[in-house]
Amino acid sequence: MNAAIQDYNNLQNSSDKEICDLLATIINENLPDAENKIWHAHPVWFLDGNPIVGYSKLKNCVRLLFWSGQSFDEEKLVNEGSFKASEIRYTSPELINKEDLKRWLKKATEIQWDYKNIVKRKGILERLK
Template identity: 30%
Template sequence: MSIDEYVAALPADQAAVATALRSRIDAGLPDAEGRMWHGHPVWLRGDDPVAGFKAFPRWVTLLLWHGSEVTEATDALTASADGTRWSLKITAPDEVDESALDGWLTQLAR
């Protein structure tokens, strides 16, 4: 399955969220390769995952594997138990904060 097929198989609202995330991640991580990894879209540098998203029944989760490197304080992101990976649940297309996402990706692109 390709990223295009993954997004096309989602319900309309989730597909809109996924499309917005994909566009921002593609632009924000130009040196990372977007591909299907463990069943969902992930952008990797070599074998190192940087960002991605995964659809669940009621939301799409933005995944940032190096979220602890984001220095901009935000309450939007939730840290994993070990504090290195951060995520954000998005339930509707208008919840995608492109400015914040672009800022996070700029920090992760370094």
């Protein structure tokens, strides 16, 4: 695991650390070619410089965010923001359904909106895949 991401996880309380460690492990296993780093203070995975998935600690949960998730057609993922992102929130590691997460990660590689160039396009998203 990326040392900066492990440092981020280690800063969480024990339950949230378990959630973060499990998410990072599953994401790394299923996105072996993705670059991962701390981006805007949170762990994020990128394909070709485009953000795909990341997580962040909120007040009472850990939020897993898929940048192109609104296009996944998955009922457990909730729309987030005014672009194409969706999220799911976890309050314990037992709530993480590994099969769902693997399916979403597969879709994240197959369905991508171009967030890398959103500023250059003045807030307009174009579909990459």
